[in-house]
Amino acid sequence: MMRFLRPRILMALSSLPMVATGLDSQEPLRFELIEGSRLAHEWGETDEFCLGGGFVEVPIRGTFDVNLTQRMDSIECRIDAIDFVSTTGPEYRVSGKGVYSEERSLASPTAEPPNWILVEFAVDVSGMDAILSTEPAVTVSAFPAIEVGVATLLLHRRDCFTLGIKAKPIQEDSLRFFRRGDTTGDGRRNVTDAVSVLLYLFMGAEEPSCLDSTDVDDDGIVGITDAIYLLGHLFLGGPFPPLPATFCGLDLTDDPLGCRGQEGCMPWSAEE
Numbered sequence: 001m002m003r004f005l006r007p008r009i010l011m012a013l014s015s016l017p018m019v020a021t022g023l024d025s026q027e028p029l030r031f032e033l034i035e036g037s038r039l040a041h042e043w044g045e046t047d048e049f050c051l052g053g054g055f056v057e058v059p060i061r062g063t064f065d066v067n068l069t070q071r072m073d074s075i076e077c078r079i080d081a082i083d084f085v086s087t088t089g090p091e092y093r094v095s096g097k098g099v100y101s102e103e104r105s106l107a108s109p110t111a112e113p114p115n116w117i118l119v120e121f122a123v124d125v126s127g128m129d130a131i132l133s134t135e136p137a138v139t140v141s142a143f144p145a146i147e148v149g150v151a152t153l154l155l156h157r158r159d160c161f162t163l164g165i166k167a168k169p170i171q172e173d174s175l176r177f178f179r180r181g182d183t184t185g186d187g188r189r190n191v192t193d194a195v196s197v198l199l200y201l202f203m204g205a206e207e208p209s210c211l212d213s214t215d216v217d218d219d220g221i222v223g224i225t226d227a228i229y230l231l232g233h234l235f236l237g238g239p240f241p242p243l244p245a246t247f248c249g250l251d252l253t254d255d256p257l258g259c260r261g262q263e264g265c266m267p268w269s270a271e272e
């Protein structure tokens with residue numbers, strides 16, 4: 001394959017295009033609650049927690065922002081600007097912020113991801129002065145379709161709240177997880193990906209939806225070196241592309257390239 005490509009590479013060297021378009025990777029993602037999100041309030045008449053009093057569960061709607069930070073072996077999500085309000089029944093408002101992180105060992109990047117995420121919400125329920133916390137860790141369904149159950153006890157009021165939310169990003173294409181080198185976004189890294197880089201650079205092919213994945217050598221520029229790097233890895237025993245490569249992740253380096261996401265590419269998704 002290298003032999004086949006070399007003449008075209010040489011021909012094209014004199015007109016190396018550089019691509020510098022994309023999205024601001026620091027921009028928070030806005031999520032909205034979807035059907036099924038609820039706030040349950042239970043209270044007690046005696047000194048026993050939440051017993052003998054009442055119970056009301058109300059559907060809620062609202063939004064929150066998530067700032068994603070990926071490190072070498074973890075993804076941290078800072079939740080901010082929580083604004084939930086009940087849609088029927090008693091008026092409850094929930095605001096606050098929180099953080100959760102998901103960790104994975106680089107020693108076994110293709111292992112199943114952990115099924116728990118530690119969540120800490122500090123939430124005020126209007127007039128109730130409540131703090132909701134998920135400590136200890138709670139289980140969370142597949143990220144980023146967040147599904148969290150949060151329970152708390154307010155000892156002095158004998159009140160209990162349970163916050164159950166399901167959320168999705170408002171803009172589906174705002175997710176920017178990718179596998180570096182899988183330029184076609186099909187979950188596999190092979191010669192087709194190298195060819196697609198060349199077709200984009202030299203044959204006027206459509207811009208890939210994720211330029212970060214096309215920047216195989218992670219130098220911040222989409223160029224012919226990216227195709228060469230990938231071919232070297234595939235056929236000459238060259239190194240893996242820089243993270244995220246063997247699983248879906250975020251760009252760890254600051255560059256002007258963007259990524260409009262890759263279908264089915266959630267954090268830690270291993271290669272198919």
Ligand SMILES: [Ca+2]
Nearest residue numbers: 182184186188
């Ligand atoms: Ca591919």
Ligand SMILES: [Ca+2]
Nearest residue numbers: 215217219221
């Ligand atoms: Ca590059």
